[in-house]
Amino acid sequence: MRHETYMKKRAETLSKAVPVKKQVSNVIKDIQMKQAWKDVEWDEKPDMVNNPPHYNKAGIECIDAIEAALTPEEFKGYCKGNNLKYTWRENYKNKEEDLRKAHWYLSRIIDRVDKDES
Numbered sequence: 001m002r003h004e005t006y007m008k009k010r011a012e013t014l015s016k017a018v019p020v021k022k023q024v025s026n027v028i029k030d031i032q033m034k035q036a037w038k039d040v041e042w043d044e045k046p047d048m049v050n051n052p053p054h055y056n057k058a059g060i061e062c063i064d065a066i067e068a069a070l071t072p073e074e075f076k077g078y079c080k081g082n083n084l085k086y087t088w089r090e091n092y093k094n095k096e097e098d099l100r101k102a103h104w105y106l107s108r109i110i111d112r113v114d115k116d117e118s
Contacts (some may be wrong), residue, residue, distance in 0.1 A: 049100040063108075072112065079105045 046053050055062040067075050086102035094101075 048097060049104055072116070076109055076112065079109045083109075 051061075066078060070078060083102045083105040086098040086105070090098040090102070
């Protein structure tokens with residue numbers, strides 16, 4: 001390929017790419033949002049295991065929407081996967097909180113099994 005053709009194609013590719021300045025701006029916004037979330041003064045500390053506020057939109061719990069969208073067997077697999085994830089990362093991330101989350105998902109499976117058997 002001739003150099004001139006290569007340079008034209010390269011210029012087209014670069015013009016379609018997200019400019020670095022915009023990428024940096026997006027990263028800064030993400031950091032600011034995370035910091036703002038940490039700086040929120042709560043009347044009560046939110047329960048990040050049983051009722052994390054970021055998983056509730058307009059009164060609908062994300063887990064309930066997921067359960068409604070899946071078959072019982074799929075939902076059981078979803079919960080088992082999350083139980084494994086939180087157990088797996090416990091030593092590397094949130095320690096006791098992750099173990100509590102793993103327990104929460106296991107309890108959810110057991111509750112559904114008990115409900116199905118009755």
